[in-house]
Amino acid sequence: MNFILSVFLFFCSCFHTFCQSDLLKSYTQSELDELKKVNSANYELLSYAMENALEFGEYYDSKHADLEYIHNDLSPQAVSFTDFGFKIKDQNQYYFWEDQQKIIIVKSFWVLRNEQTIKR
Numbered sequence: 001m002n003f004i005l006s007v008f009l010f011f012c013s014c015f016h017t018f019c020q021s022d023l024l025k026s027y028t029q030s031e032l033d034e035l036k037k038v039n040s041a042n043y044e045l046l047s048y049a050m051e052n053a054l055e056f057g058e059y060y061d062s063k064h065a066d067l068e069y070i071h072n073d074l075s076p077q078a079v080s081f082t083d084f085g086f087k088i089k090d091q092n093q094y095y096f097w098e099d100q101q102k103i104i105i106v107k108s109f110w111v112l113r114n115e116q117t118i119k120r
Contacts, residue, residue, distance in 0.1 A: 022050060025082040040110050048116050049088050053081040055105040059096055064103055069097040081106055
């Protein structure tokens with residue numbers, strides 16, 4: 001039983017380290033430390049955000065012409081918000097992913113928290 005618990009804790013530690021290193025693509029270590037100290041709930045939500053923060057929509061020039069253009073040659077199925085250097089904020093963010101001809105919606109902390117609650 002101790003062995004199984006040890007293996008489980010090891011994998012949890014590895015996952016936390018992996019997630020932390022990916023978060024460093026968007027946040028500095030001091031920003032993460034500050035978020036952990038000031039709003040630990042939002043800090044914990046970042047691990048959920050790694051796989052769930054992005055949504056994609058159709059681009060319409062008439063509606064989205066003012067969006068900031070983003071370039072990244074990754075596949076939409078394998079991309080995370082950190083691959084673009086985005087930060088999760090208190091409001092949704094919108095960008096035009098020119099390479100894919102899609103808009104990117106970066107979900108806010110509120111939206112992510114609500115989704116996570118509903119999934120439970």
